[in-house]
Structures are given as structure tokens and as C-alpha cells.
Amino acid sequence: MNAEVRVNAVFSDHMVLQREATIPVWGTGLDGMVVKLQFHGKQTEAVVANGCWRADLPAEKAGGPYELIIEAGNQLIVFRDVLIGDVWLAGGQSNMQWSLAQTDHAQAEIVDSHIPDFRFYDVPRVSYEDGIVHSPSWKVCTPEHAGAFSAVAYYFAKGIITELGIPIGIIGCNWGGTSIACWVSEQVLTHDDDLRIYADEYNEQIENFDWDVFAAKEAHYKEQIAEYDRRFAAGLREKELGDFPAAPMNPHYFLRPFGLYSTMLLTVVPFALKGVLFYQGESDAHRPLIYDKLLTAMISHWRTIWHHSMLPFLFVQLPAFGNGGNANGKEWPLLRESQLIVTEQVPYTGMVVALDCGDLEDIHPTNKKPVGERLALLALERVYEQPVESSGPVYKDYLIDHNKIILHFDHTGNGLEARGNQLIGFEIADETNEYVSAQAVIEGATVEVWSDQIVNPLAVRYGWANYTEANLVNSFGLPAGPFRTKREERQ
Incomplete structure (x- = not known):
């Protein structure tokens, strides 16, 4: 189609536009063309300049369905069944991408998924500008489409619609295996002494890059994948199975730093949003002590490009995971602590604890329903100011x-509880800083911790392992996140 004027691909039939905010609509065209927009009885226009145009529609209350009509010369573009509600961007890696069809009790949920006020748009997963024209579109939540939606986003949207009765649009912008470094600009990484390691490593890997040499490396990589698949089919797991082979880096690879920022994220900027949902961290767990800086930098960067300094960011703390046979390792608890630090230091952020939603052997736990529902609770309390409790117990202080x-x-809530018969997950240490497993009992809103091995205790930590079955909850059944009374190792 050689249209003189095009509208950005994020606009289509069945879309949801953000309520109570200016609504940007944009696209490309021939310089000088006048683009006229009509929506819900209101009109605006823009002139194409330097190949681009943008028009801002005035704020609207929740409602619909409406039509968005765009005219330019002899062209007429009509988008039908448009709702006004709240739009959330669902970002991150595979656990956000994970589809409803892949989760526990999926078929029963999908059969009952007639939610006409819920619409979903998946940003095409494009690793580099290959010239291919993609034609994504918004999908109405029905049994035909719901199975392909992000499961976490699905349960989030369902929860908000149930409580508030407003249309919800989800823009899925995620890709399994990605670091935060994939989703920010090069400048964000290179302008920080700690974060530039992501850019430096990539630049070193592609220095003097040769596609012929890469072809040989890629052939070897495919052989490694085949061998990995054979070991997996033979029943080998964890250390016997080994790590999934790392693909050779190249300038088109989707895991390269600052790549998907351009090829995916920027394609939906500045679509008006209510907030961001984010589930990520697994691919940055090898650098847990700078993850708080990395996540903070991304949040600041996204707020800047959206021109929304108070854009809510709600994210998921990593669940329990054995991390390839290293269940007692400390990488993931350190990253979880970094996530907690972000909520303490960055305004308009919130985090849901998912420690109890993990799996010892699978980095992709299939129990996504509680995660999405807890994100909905968090939004209801923090963003929509509803009288609900969204948090589990949060460590305050000790004596x-x-x-x-x-x-x-x-x-x-009305008191602390142990999910199960006995409270577990606590460790205690003295001046040696050597932690030992501790006994713990609940006394109302406090927990008493001790060990016969420790005479003069100085510190406690809870849930401090890659995989843990720590089970402290409040009266609402919401779990406590891992914590330490002394945050060592962060200097």
C-alpha cells in the first residue's frame, strides 16, 4: 500500500486510548499534507513535516465504543470499536511474555475469558530494522485470543476491570531472556560508571565483527543446542544438564544492549499510558548489586521519553528458583534486595512479592495468577487509591x-501467620556474621528469632537463598519478601 499518510501501527480497531489525558496520535507522510482527526465529536489536525506528523486529541472520560476518523487528501482511515480507559505497558522478559495458555488451569480460564472491555496489543518482536512491515493489531479478550495474552497482564487487567469497571488496554512490550540493558538507550549505559559495563562488553564482542566468522560460530552454537536438547530429552537436569548454550553476539542479536529500545519500545512512544508493569531481573542476576541502579536508570529514562515524571512503575520481585542446582546461592536474594531498594528510593514505584510463586527447577513458574492479581491489588491501592491492602508483611526494625x-x-493486617504448620526461613548471626538456621515464633505483629548456637545475636535474615520456602504472611495471605536486618555486601 503506497499510502501518502500512515498511522503508527499501535493504532488499530479495538484499541484502548488513555482516559483523562491528552491522546497523541502520530504517523508518517508526505511533507505538507494536512492530517485531520475526528473523535467523539472533537476535531484536530496536524501538518506533515520532515516525514512525520502528530496530533493531540483532548482528554476524554472512560467510555466507548467510538470511531477515530483520520483524513488526509483523498485518504480516509477509520478505526472502529475504540474504547477510552486505562492503558498499561507490560514490559520485561519471559515471565511477563509467558502466555495464559502456558499456565496452570489455563483451559478453564480461557473458556471463561469473555472480557470485552479488555484489549491487548503485542509489540512485534523485532531484533533489528530488517525492512519487514509488521501489521499488529489490538485484540479483544475472548476465548479465541486470550490464550496468547501475557498471563500476568491478563490477571492484572481482569482484576482492575472487576473492581473498577473501566476498560483496560495492555501494550505487551517484552522478550524472553532480555536484560534491562536491552530496553534503554546507549547513553543511559555509557554515562554511568557502573552501568557502562553492559555497553563495554558488547562493544568488545563486536569489535572487528565479521559475518563469515559469525556464521561458523552460529553453526557451532546450533550443535550445542542440539546436544543440550538431547541431554534434556534423556532426563538430565540441573548441573547434569548444564546451562543453556549462549548464542554468539552479533549486531542483529535481540539480546544486544540498547537494541530493543529502538526496535520495539520507541515504536509505542508517546502512546498515552496509565502506568508500567514490569517483570524482569533473571537475566541481570549475575550483577545483583548494581541492579537497583540499572532499574532506577530505566525508570527515569522511560519517564523522560514519555514526558511523565510521575508515571507509575509496578514491578514483580523475583520468585524462588533453584538457579540451575544452586538453590542456596545468594545472587537472587541480592537482586531481590536491589528491587526492594528501588521501591524505597524511587517515587511512584511499587513491588509485589512473588517469593511463593516460584519453582525449584523451572525459571518459568506456571502459577502466574497470583502474580497478576497482586499487581492489580498494588495498582488499586497505590494508583487508584482504593481501600485495599496490597502488601505482605514488611520488615520495619528489631530489638x-x-x-x-x-x-x-x-x-x-490482623496479625502475622505462617503458611503451613511451622514458621521457617529465618537465619540468625552474631559478631562473626556467620548465619545459622534459626527457630522463629509469631507473637502478634512481631516475630521472635533465636538459635541455641547463637548466644549474642546481632542480625537476622529471612528467605535469603535463591530458592526458599519461607512462609511468613499477613492475615490477608500476602507473603513477606526476603530481607536482612543488616545489608552487608552492598558497598
Whole structure:
């Protein structure tokens, strides 16, 4: 189609536009063309300059369906069944991408997924500008389409619609295996002494890059994949199975830093949003002590490009995972702590604890329903200001009583509880900083922790392992996240 004027691909039939905010509509065309827009009885226009145009529609209340009519010369473009509601971008890696069809009890949920006020748009996963024209579109939530939606986003949207009765649009912008470094500009990484390691490593890998040499490396990589698949089919797991082979880096690889920022994220900027949902961290767990800086930089960057300094960011703390046979490792608890630090330091952010939604052997736990529902609770409380409790117990402070440490918590509801018969997951240490497994009992809104091996306790930590079955919850059944009374190793 050699149209003189094009509208950005994010606009289509069945879309949801953001309520109570200016609505940007944009595209490309021939310089000098006048583009006229009509929507819900209101009109605006723009003139194409330097091949681009943008028109801003005035804010609207929730409602619909409406038609968006665009005229330019002899062209007439009509988008039908357009709703006004709240639009959330669902970003991250595979656990956000994970489809509803791949989750627990999927078929029963999909059969009952007639939610006409929920619409989903998946940004095409494009690793480099290959010239291919993609034609994505918004999908109405029906049994025909729901199975392909992000499961976390699905349960989030369902929860918001159930409670507030407003249309919800989800823009899925995610790709499995990606680091945050994939989703920010090169400048974000190179202008920070700690974060530039992502850019430096990539630049070193592609220095003097040769496509012929790469072809040989790629052939070897495919052989490694085949061998990995054979070991997996033979029943080998964890250390016997080994790590999934790493693909050779190249300038078109989707895992390269600052690539998907251009080829995916920027394709939907500045589409008006209510907020961002984010589930990521697994691919950055090898650098847990700078993850708080990395996530903070991304949040600031996205708020800048959207021109929305208070854009809400709600994210998922990593669940329990054995990390390839390293269940007792400390990489993931350190990254979870970095995620917690972001909520303490960056305004208009929130985090849901998913420690109890993990899997010892599978980095892709299939129990996504609680994760999406907890994100909905978080949004209801923090963004929509509804009178709900969205948080599990949050460590507040402690006092030492002889050989015990007494922990105090916020967000306890009507009291603390142990999910199961006995409270587990606590460790205690003295001046040696050597932690040992501890006994713990609940006393109202406090937890008393001790060990016969520790006479003069100084510190406690909870859920401090890659995989843990720590089970402290509040009266609402929401879990406590891992914590330490002393944050060592962060200097």
C-alpha cells in the first residue's frame, strides 16, 4: 500500500486510548499534507513535516465504543470499536511474555475469558530494522485470543476491570531472556560508571565483527543446542544438564544492549499510558548489586521519553528458583534486595512479592495468577487509591532481647501467620556474621528469632537463598519478601 499518510501501527480497531489525558496520535507522510482527526465529536489536525506528523486529541472520560476518523487528501482511515480507559505497558522478559495458555488451569480460564472491555496489543518482536512491515493489531479478550495474552497482564487487567469497571488496554512490550540493558538507550549505559559495563562488553564482542566468522560460530552454537536438547530429552537436569548454550553476539542479536529500545519500545512512544508493569531481573542476576541502579536508570529514562515524571512503575520481585542446582546461592536474594531498594528510593514505584510463586527447577513458574492479581491489588491501592491492602508483611526494625531478636513489621493486617504448620526461613548471626538456621515464633505483629548456637545475636535474615520456602504472611495471605536486618555486601 503506497499510502501518502500512515498511522503508527499501535493504532488499530479495538484499541484502548488513555482516559483523562491528552491522546497523541502520530504517523508518517508526505511533507505538507494536512492530517485531520475526528473523535467523539472533537476535531484536530496536524501538518506533515520532515516525514512525520502528530496530533493531540483532548482528554476524554472512560467510555466507548467510538470511531477515530483520520483524513488526509483523498485518504480516509477509520478505526472502529475504540474504547477510552486505562492503558498499561507490560514490559520485561519471559515471565511477563509467558502466555495464559502456558499456565496452570489455563483451559478453564480461557473458556471463561469473555472480557470485552479488555484489549491487548503485542509489540512485534523485532531484533533489528530488517525492512519487514509488521501489521499488529489490538485484540479483544475472548476465548479465541486470550490464550496468547501475557498471563500476568491478563490477571492484572481482569482484576482492575472487576473492581473498577473501566476498560483496560495492555501494550505487551517484552522478550524472553532480555536484560534491562536491552530496553534503554546507549547513553543511559555509557554515562554511568557502573552501568557502562553492559555497553563495554558488547562493544568488545563486536569489535572487528565479521559475518563469515559469525556464521561458523552460529553453526557451532546450533550443535550445542542440539546436544543440550538431547541431554534434556534423556532426563538430565540441573548441573547434569548444564546451562543453556549462549548464542554468539552479533549486531542483529535481540539480546544486544540498547537494541530493543529502538526496535520495539520507541515504536509505542508517546502512546498515552496509565502506568508500567514490569517483570524482569533473571537475566541481570549475575550483577545483583548494581541492579537497583540499572532499574532506577530505566525508570527515569522511560519517564523522560514519555514526558511523565510521575508515571507509575509496578514491578514483580523475583520468585524462588533453584538457579540451575544452586538453590542456596545468594545472587537472587541480592537482586531481590536491589528491587526492594528501588521501591524505597524511587517515587511512584511499587513491588509485589512473588517469593511463593516460584519453582525449584523451572525459571518459568506456571502459577502466574497470583502474580497478576497482586499487581492489580498494588495498582488499586497505590494508583487508584482504593481501600485495599496490597502488601505482605514488611520488615520495619528489631530489638535484641538476650539471646533473641524480636522483629517488627508493617502491613501485618490482623496479625502475622505462617503458611503451613511451622514458621521457617529465618537465619540468625552474631559478631562473626556467620548465619545459622534459626527457630522463629509469631507473637502478634512481631516475630521472635533465636538459635541455641547463637548466644549474642546481632542480625537476622529471612528467605535469603535463591530458592526458599519461607512462609511468613499477613492475615490477608500476602507473603513477606526476603530481607536482612543488616545489608552487608552492598558497598
